[in-house]
Amino acid sequence: MQEDIRRAAEAFKKQTRKLSQEESLKHFDIQRAQYDKEHSEFIKQYEHKNCYLCGKHFKTLSKAEPCLHWLLRMCKFRKKDFPKLTEKFDFYQISAFLRWVANAECGVKNINNLDEECSDRKVFEITVKWKNVEWTLDCSKNDFEGHKGTRTEFPHWHFQMRIDGKQFINFNDYHIRFSKDDQLKIVLEKDRDSGFIHSFGPGGLGMQEHMDRLAEDPDGFIANAMSTNNPVEGAVHLQSFVKGPEGGIPIEKINQAMKMARETGKTLVHCFREVLRDDNEVSISTILSPSESVPEIAKRSERKRR
Ligand SMILES: [Zn+2]
Ligand SMILES: [Zn+2]
Numbered sequence: 001m002q003e004d005i006r007r008a009a010e011a012f013k014k015q016t017r018k019l020s021q022e023e024s025l026k027h028f029d030i031q032r033a034q035y036d037k038e039h040s041e042f043i044k045q046y047e048h049k050n051c052y053l054c055g056k057h058f059k060t061l062s063k064a065e066p067c068l069h070w071l072l073r074m075c076k077f078r079k080k081d082f083p084k085l086t087e088k089f090d091f092y093q094i095s096a097f098l099r100w101v102a103n104a105e106c107g108v109k110n111i112n113n114l115d116e117e118c119s120d121r122k123v124f125e126i127t128v129k130w131k132n133v134e135w136t137l138d139c140s141k142n143d144f145e146g147h148k149g150t151r152t153e154f155p156h157w158h159f160q161m162r163i164d165g166k167q168f169i170n171f172n173d174y175h176i177r178f179s180k181d182d183q184l185k186i187v188l189e190k191d192r193d194s195g196f197i198h199s200f201g202p203g204g205l206g207m208q209e210h211m212d213r214l215a216e217d218p219d220g221f222i223a224n225a226m227s228t229n230n231p232v233e234g235a236v237h238l239q240s241f242v243k244g245p246e247g248g249i250p251i252e253k254i255n256q257a258m259k260m261a262r263e264t265g266k267t268l269v270h271c272f273r274e275v276l277r278d279d280n281e282v283s284i285s286t287i288l289s290p291s292e293s294v295p296e297i298a299k300r301s302e303r304k305r306r
Contacts, residue, residue: 035201111206
């Protein structure tokens with residue numbers, strides 16, 4: 001890690017330790033209010049296919065004003081123009097924009113930032129999908145340190161972009177420099193006792209934040225999902241196991257549950273819960289997992305250096 005980043009991280013930690021809980025909550029509220037304001041401006045423009053950053057239509061490409069909306073590829077954006085974006089916007093700005101468009105289109109499920117799918121060798125691995133476009137942001141520990149003894153011995157990340165499933169930008173095309181601000185945020189985020197939590201605001205929530213929230217109130221979530229037949233727009237997969245007594249569940253109870261499911265449109269598991277409510281010998285357990293419709297993280301194979 002670079003010396004100046006390390007020092008800045010230490011200074012930040014010292015500063016936050018001095019803050020009272022009240023002060024840090026206030027700070028969080030201010031940040032939250034700024035995000036909300038910016039995000040509602042974003043949505044207002046997004047609905048008209050306009051970009052809130054530059055004010056232009058998504059189909060406009062103005063060479064003089066490189067803008068992140070180019071990445072939606074509704075304009076004639078070419079691969080060789082990509083460095084113009086990374087010169088102007090840093091990793092957190094690019095991430096925020098991609099998360100916001102994906103979230104505006106269909107909620108958390110098109111943002112796969114799940115920790116359990118991220119390899120240990122990585123600083124981050126995130127795949128974001130929007131309509132026919134898929135972006136993957138990838139950084140290994142080696143990238144973050146810089147590839148020693150090469151021309152890319154500086155902290156960087158890699159980017160892949162696919163359109164209709166076809167490669168448009170490859171991971172190896174660019175080594176994208178992190179800004180100082182990026183580096184500081186990453187270092188603080190990885191440091192559990194830094195007291196620093198980066199948020200992309202409510203409009204930037206991904207699957208990981210979503211699963212974290214569910215973990216806080218699983219019962220509330222299950223009750224809600226089961227009674228609506230609409231488990232959070234398909235972001236989460238519910239799998240239930242019904243375990244009956246020795247002799248099995250009586251056939252009339254099964255029929256009753258099936259009839260109830262047909263008539264009410266609620267899930268079968270919900271109806272089993274209702275029908276078997278007073279039966280102590282029956283247990284129903286439910287497992288929550290990210291649904292199949294969450295895009296898989298596009299994996300980058302790192303070339304072994306000799
Ligand atoms: Zn724009
Ligand atoms: Zn690299």
